[in-house]
Amino acid sequence: MVALARALAVRPVSAVRKARAGVVRMRRAVSRSPRSLFLRELMAQPLAVGAIxxxxxxxxxxxxxxxxxxxxxxxxxxxxxxxxxxxxxxxxxxxxxxxxxxxxxxxxxxxxxxxxxxxxxxxxxxxxxxxxxxxxxxxxxxxxxxxxxxxxxxxxxxxxxxxxxxxxxxxxxxxxxxxxxxxxxxxxxxxxxxxxxxxxxxxxxxxxxxxxxxxxxxxxxxx
Ligand SMILES: C[S@@+](CC[C@H](N)C(=O)[O-])C[C@H]1O[C@@H](n2cnc3c(N)ncnc32)[C@H](O)[C@@H]1O
Known part of the structure; x- marks a missing residue:
């Protein structure tokens, strides 16, 4: 019972933390992807990039x-x-x-x-x-x-x-x-x-x- 109570108390918090860390990792990966890099450069230097x-x-x-x-x-x-x-x-x-x-x-x-x-x-x-x-x-x-x-x-x-x-x-x-x-x-x-x-x-x-x-x-x- 004690173990179950501990698991219930701890797991949701650690699951939320893990999920948050996953979201942060995913955001980082997306912001470094070639497509988003290209879009960022296009916004910064449209004439030099010259393509959509x-x-x-x-x-x-x-x-x-x-x-x-x-x-x-x-x-x-x-x-x-x-x-x-x-x-x-x-x-x-x-x-x-x-x-x-x-x-x-x-x-x-x-x-x-x-x-x-x-x-x-x-x-x-x-x-x-x-x-x-x-x-x-x-x-x-x-x-x-x-x-x-x-x-x-x-x-x-x-x-x-x-x-x-x-x-x-x-x-x-x-x-x-x-x-x-x-x-x-x-x-x-x-x-x-x-x-x-x-x-x-x-x-x-x-x-x-x-x-x-x-x-x-x-x-x-x-x-
Ligand atoms: C239309 S994008 C082509 C990118 C890639 N080769 C492709 O086909 O997807 C043009 C690229 O040329 C670069 N560029 C523009 N003017 C340049 C210059 N004077 N010297 C070197 N690179 C330049 C831009 O930064 C951009 O990466």
Whole structure:
């Protein structure tokens, strides 16, 4: 009887405590989830994020599939966000040792470092690409990049900043290298064409919110 009375007296309190602790743990997990992280960044920096949600896994897989694995140079992703495209690049077979991701948001850069410890996350502005790449472990002199995979919202970035990004990207892209960019503008030229790159191919990806276009660009072949 005494034991029963003790159990009845103690258990409800400890059950309530456990339930409360569970709720706190769940709230923490939700607030750290990629989706809520993305939403928080969107509220803080709408123009830099430039999308209502992260890319769909389908769009990410289409971008990754355009990376030629036979080409052994660096693959540099611009605007990694919560890492949807990064994950697709690794799943496609890009070696982590040759993958670097540039992200300007400190919260998102920290998230990417935690989620992908084997890749190099460069926290900074894509407009400073040559200087950021000089920081890469294993970089020996100026890095020429074989693939740039960009999720930057170029159309919502103010024109002067966009121009600096375009110049920086074109500068580090190796001759014969490829630049992949997705955009929600289904028509019209790619902003990268202003930096002298030529569009080799484009495709629409409808399974994304909103539907997107993927452009494949490269330096013009020398005459
Ligand atoms: C549209 S989100 C794309 C995120 C992710 N790649 C995806 O497809 O879901 C754009 C990302 O680019 C980052 N970004 C915007 N401007 C940048 C800049 N100048 N340099 C580096 N990252 C930038 C934003 O912080 C954001 O994470």
């Amino acid at each position: 949600c992260a890319s769909s896994p389908y769009l990410a897989a289409r971008m990754a599939a355009l990376v030629d694995l036979a080409d052994e140079g660096w693959v540099v992703e611009l605007g990694g966000g919560t890492g949807v495209i990064t994950a697709a690049l690794l799943a496609h077979g890009v070696p982590a040792a040759r993958l670097a991701v540039v992200e300007q948001s400190d919260r998102l850069a920290a998230h990417l470092r935690q989620r992908f410890p084997a890749i190099q996350v460069l926290h900074g502005d894509a407009a400073e690409l040559p200087a950021l790449l000089a920081r890469l472990d294993g970089a020996d002199g100026p890095v020429r990049v074989r693939h740039i995979v960009s999720g930057l919202p170029l159309l919502s970035i103010p024109a002067p900043a966009r121009q600096r990004i375009l110049q920086a990207g074109a500068q580090v892209l190796a001759p014969g290298g490829r630049l992949l960019q997705f955009t929600y503008a289904l028509h019209g030229p790619s902003p990268w064409q202003q930096a002298g790159l030529v569009c080799q191919r484009r495709e629409r990806v409808l399974a994304n919110l909103p539907p997107a276009r993927v452009d494949v660009l490269a330096h013009a072949p020398s005459a």
